[in-house]
Amino acid sequence: MSTALHILILLVAIAPVLSCVYLGVLTLLSARLPTPRPSNQDMVFDVLIPAHNESQVIVRTLSNLQKLDWPASNYRILVIADNCSDDTAELSRQAGAHVLERQDATRRGKGYALEHAFAYSAQGPATAVVVVDADTEVTPNLLQACAARIEQGALAVQVNYGVLNPNDSWRTRLITIAYGAFHAVRSRARERMGVSCGLRGNGACYTHALLRQHPFNIYSLTEDLEYGVLLGLNGIRVHYADEACADAEIIDSERGARTQRSRWEGGRLAVARAYAGRLLGHAWRQRSATSFELALDLLTLPLGNIVLQIVLLALVAGGAALIVPALAAWLWLPLILLLILAAHVWRGWQLAPVGWRALADLAYVPFFILWKMYAKLRTRGNKGWVRTDRK
Incomplete structure (x- = not known):
């Protein structure tokens, strides 16, 4: 017995x-990481905002992005108004953004919107693109942080993902603590270990050299997470920029918060089911610490x-x-x-x-x-x- x-x-x-x-x-x-600085501010960026009926928040986000500590001539703000039925596109134009309007009843979703935007950006002078959600405010050093990592050889960068409205309620405060643990603590440690910090989508930076080599054609609920896993399977790690932040609005209403949580965790579970075994197998065959750690994370x-x-x-x-x-x-x-x-x-x-x-x-x-x-x-x-x- x-x-x-x-x-x-x-x-x-x-x-x-x-x-x-x-x-x-x-x-x-999870101690603080060193903060590299770019040697100059010559690198050109496109800041992409995928937006689906975001007229309530898009002007605030655009106003924030126009204050980045980077030469205005070296970054362009692109709003992808995807299958919108409100005035997101018009408000974005009035706020000074370049707007791409997309209407496709069958190819719906953030992944399709990003794929369209990446293809458009590739025709211009940008070295890299940074994705910012429509309900987000970023720190002024966003592009400085990304440029510094790209100069060091990074192909993909993820800045810290935080909460814009942490003190709205007990629920948002708890979620903010959870974000601190999930994003800041884990990402600092993963960067220190030299493995991939993974992608969160919001505040993610990709060089066009990467996108040409590994096209973004992911259309799942958590397209960012899945793309980060695929990069890991191809030997590419995502670098973490702790000093820059992309803070998104957390919905305080029970219904809205439930919708957000369902998408995040449901999509994450689907990615874990699809890729955890592949990552472990790749880690064993290639002796890849990055793939092994990505599997542990999932x-x-x-x-x-x-x-x-x-x-x-x-x-x-x-x-x-x-x-x-x-x-x-x-x-x-x-x-x-x-x-x-x-x-x-x-x-x-x-x-x-x-x-x-x-x-x-x-x-x-x-x-x-x-x-x-x-x-x-x-x-x-x-x-x-x-x-x-x-x-």
């Missing part, structure tokens, strides 16, 4: 132990799911200890795992633009986990570009 219970506990412990060890290592490696569940795994482990270990008291030593394991997760969340809080009040909001975590599980159950398989309800 004792042996069987040991085996049961081990089986339940495998997933949360691997996840927590991985997150613990990333936490330890296989690591969201923090809420890991907490549920640890709770299950504690219940199994506790039940086993009631039957065989000598097994009570196993109860230390879930406690240690929770401490590792707590350190990871704490580090995420340190790197997030929220104050001490956000720590008190951690009391909402059980409700947040339940809300996320509900959002997953409501995930739809629609691959079209469905605009998030901002109300």
